[in-house]
Amino acid sequence: MSALPTRDGLAATGSDNALELRGVSRLFGALAALSDITLSVRPGERRAVLGSNGAGKTTLFNCITGDFAPSGGVIRFFGEDVTAFPPQERIRRGLRRTYQISSLFAGLSVIDNVYLACRGVSRNRFSLRRPRRDDTLSQAAQNLVEAVHLTPVKDRLVGELAYGQQRQLEIALALSGAPRFILFDEPAAGLSPTERRDLVHILTSLPAHIGYIIIEHDMDVALRVVESVTMMHNGRIFKEGRPEEIESDPEVQELYLGGAHG
Amino acid sequence: MAIAEPRPVTYSGRPREGLGELLARQGTAFWVVVALLLVMPAILNPFWLVQILAYSLILGMVALSLMFLGGYGGIVSLVQMTVAAFAAYLVAIFGDSAIAQISLKWPWWTAVPVAIVLATLFGTLSGALSVRTEGIYTIMITLAIASAFYYLCLQNYTIFNGFSGFNGVVPPVFLGVDWGETIPFYYLTLVCAALAYWAVVYCSRAPFGLALQGTRDNPRRMAALGFDVVAHRIAAYTFASVIAAFAGVLLVWYQRQVSPGTAGIGPVVDILIIAVVGGLSRPIGPFVGALVYVLLRTFSLDLLTAAGLDGKRYQLVVGAGFLAVVLFSPDGLIGIWRRLRERHRRRSEERAGQMRIGGGQL
Numbered sequence: 348m349s350a351l352p353t354r355d356g357l358a359a360t361g362s363d364n365a366l367e368l369r370g371v372s373r374l375f376g377a378l379a380a381l382s383d384i385t386l387s388v389r390p391g392e393r394r395a396v397l398g399s400n401g402a403g404k405t406t407l408f409n410c411i412t413g414d415f416a417p418s419g420g421v422i423r424f425f426g427e428d429v430t431a432f433p434p435q436e437r438i439r440r441g442l443r444r445t446y447q448i449s450s451l452f453a454g455l456s457v458i459d460n461v462y463l464a465c466r467g468v469s470r471n472r473f474s475l476r477r478p479r480r481d482d483t484l485s486q487a488a489q490n491l492v493e494a495v496h497l498t499p500v501k502d503r504l505v506g507e508l509a510y511g512q513q514r515q516l517e518i519a520l521a522l523s524g525a526p527r528f529i530l531f532d533e534p535a536a537g538l539s540p541t542e543r544r545d546l547v548h549i550l551t552s553l554p555a556h557i558g559y560i561i562i563e564h565d566m567d568v569a570l571r572v573v574e575s576v577t578m579m580h581n582g583r584i585f586k587e588g589r590p591e592e593i594e595s596d597p598e599v600q601e602l603y604l605g606g607a608h609g
Numbered sequence: 610m611a612i613a614e615p616r617p618v619t620y621s622g623r624p625r626e627g628l629g630e631l632l633a634r635q636g637t638a639f640w641v642v643v644a645l646l647l648v649m650p651a652i653l654n655p656f657w658l659v660q661i662l663a664y665s666l667i668l669g670m671v672a673l674s675l676m677f678l679g680g681y682g683g684i685v686s687l688v689q690m691t692v693a694a695f696a697a698y699l700v701a702i703f704g705d706s707a708i709a710q711i712s713l714k715w716p717w718w719t720a721v722p723v724a725i726v727l728a729t730l731f732g733t734l735s736g737a738l739s740v741r742t743e744g745i746y747t748i749m750i751t752l753a754i755a756s757a758f759y760y761l762c763l764q765n766y767t768i769f770n771g772f773s774g775f776n777g778v779v780p781p782v783f784l785g786v787d788w789g790e791t792i793p794f795y796y797l798t799l800v801c802a803a804l805a806y807w808a809v810v811y812c813s814r815a816p817f818g819l820a821l822q823g824t825r826d827n828p829r830r831m832a833a834l835g836f837d838v839v840a841h842r843i844a845a846y847t848f849a850s851v852i853a854a855f856a857g858v859l860l861v862w863y864q865r866q867v868s869p870g871t872a873g874i875g876p877v878v879d880i881l882i883i884a885v886v887g888g889l890s891r892p893i894g895p896f897v898g899a900l901v902y903v904l905l906r907t908f909s910l911d912l913l914t915a916a917g918l919d920g921k922r923y924q925l926v927v928g929a930g931f932l933a934v935v936l937f938s939p940d941g942l943i944g945i946w947r948r949l950r951e952r953h954r955r956r957s958e959e960r961a962g963q964m965r966i967g968g969g970q971l
Binding site for chain 2 (some may be wrong): 412413414433434435438439444446450451452453454455459462463464467468471472473474475476477478522523524558
């Protein structure tokens with residue numbers, strides 16, 4: 348793990364796509380959750396993946412992060428073939444994700460959760476030396492907690508937090524270190540209208556070089572924070588385009604919006 | 610799988626603190642215990658000092674290594690006593706014992722470090738074999754390793770000297786002190802136990818320990834944060850095995866002998882009982898559990914005979930005690946202590962609150 352190339356070294360592969368999937372499929376027994384997905388996302392591009400429940404969106408995320416190995420196909424991250432990499436190797440290369448159902452460390456405090464996220468993508472993961480308050484990583488953790496408005500509760504156990512705060516913490520974990528590409532899995536699910544506005548603000552104010560894919564059922568959120576949309580149905584991609592095109596596409600409305608807007 | 614009750618920790622990078630703050634932070638109870646342990650030789654007779662206290666501290670260290678794995682890593686390893694017994698055997702094999710045809714008679718300052726390193730290696734390898742499993746499967750694999758080691762000791766005569774093991778293993782004379790004497794031996798175990806305790810407390814707040822607690826709460830997310838969960842768990846075994854190995858060296862000096870019985874299934878399970886009875890959520894738990902266990906083992910015979918029962922049934926008392934603690938307090942004896950303190954605090958706050966209200970009405 349120490350033989351990792353530096354971030355600058357990786358970024359030098361300029362013309363590559365941030366993320367490139369070729370013919371990726373994933374079978375669960377006889378069920379094809381993903382079949383022949385081919386997708387490329389430029390560095391800094393922001394894209395929504397839409398589709399009904401069971402369309403394969405979260406499975407797609409799981410294949411990209413390495414939580415599941417794909418049954419076939421190739422996944423490239425900034426030009427590097429990461430198909431066979433375990434999750435932690437992809438994360439250390441700048442990929443991040445959030446989970447649809449908050450996936451946090453309930454027994455640790457907010458600040459410790461974020462500190463772990465910062466530590467996970469830095470050196471000395473096995474360090475036996477306690478951090479000082481002024482150490483760079485502790486500082487980075489404090490800043491991230493501040494960025495998602497959780498400073499007042501930073502010493503509370505995560506298990507005691509309100510739902511909306513846990514969702515904010517999910518995002519903080521995904522922003523740790525130097526992310527280059529983030530996968531957001533339904534970040535707005537269960538949030539109040541105010542919290543949704545905060546979320547849109549956080550997403551739109553991310554640094555321009557950070558691209559992301561967002562899975563979101565709330566069109567108001569999804570179409571406001573992306574420049575392109577991929578529609579999925581039954582494990583396949585069936586349409587790609589700009590948000591306006593997708594919104595007005597009759598086929599999309601038929602399938603996804605149930606013709607309600609038609 | 611969160612075995613231990615998580616507790617809030619209000620710290621992530623503490624500024625340098627003065628001695629006064631350090632004294633205050635640990636609380637009165639802690640310093641009373643420290644002072645008591647230090648003056649024990651002036652109060653207690655040699656039997657209590659060595660047979661009860663020193664033995665409790667040694668068993669407590671082995672159980673502490675299990676508490677570290679179980680409480681912080683969610684790993685229930687039954688191999689910790691085996692690691693200790695292996696270290697004990699190695700001290701007898703490399704060092705001196707009454708079995709002159711096997712013991713290599715190395716000086717203690719070579720035999721002991723080599724024993725600790727090899728035992729740690731053994732613990733790490735056992736960890737590497739079992740960390741990919743969870744819960745009951747980890748218990749099964751580590752139990753299998755523990756029984757394999759027991760039968761190896763029992764049946765191998767060329768290295769482990771079979772059924773009879775090694776006797777006549779004596780603590781060294783060093784710096785003009787015979788460390789086998791009652792008081793030096795007591796202080797030796799006390800210092801080792803205190804170091805092990807401090808190491809676990811310190812490590813639990815260091816990045817390594819924090820990340821280990823992360824793998825306990827949510828291993829999948831840890832991988833999604835860039836951590837190698839398997840490597841982290843194996844490293845936790847290494848850390849725990851160092852503590853268990855030190856305890857093993859003290860154990861062979863305490864018993865003056867080591868035989869397959871040291872590594873038997875009984876002692877292996879006893880360590881689990883000690884850790885659970887004491888409490889897996891804090892490093893002090895195993896020591897409390899060990900003291901209770903040693904007291905029960907030592908005096909239940911007298912108790913049973915006094916009650917007119919067969920004195921050989923002391924396991925019955927230990928078992929009943931275990932059952933009672935697990936039934937009434939899933940987080941062990943320290944859980945009871947914590948709840949009592951919590952209740953006391955709440956009651957005194959209530960009383961203070963009522964007095965305020967009463968005062969307002971007057």
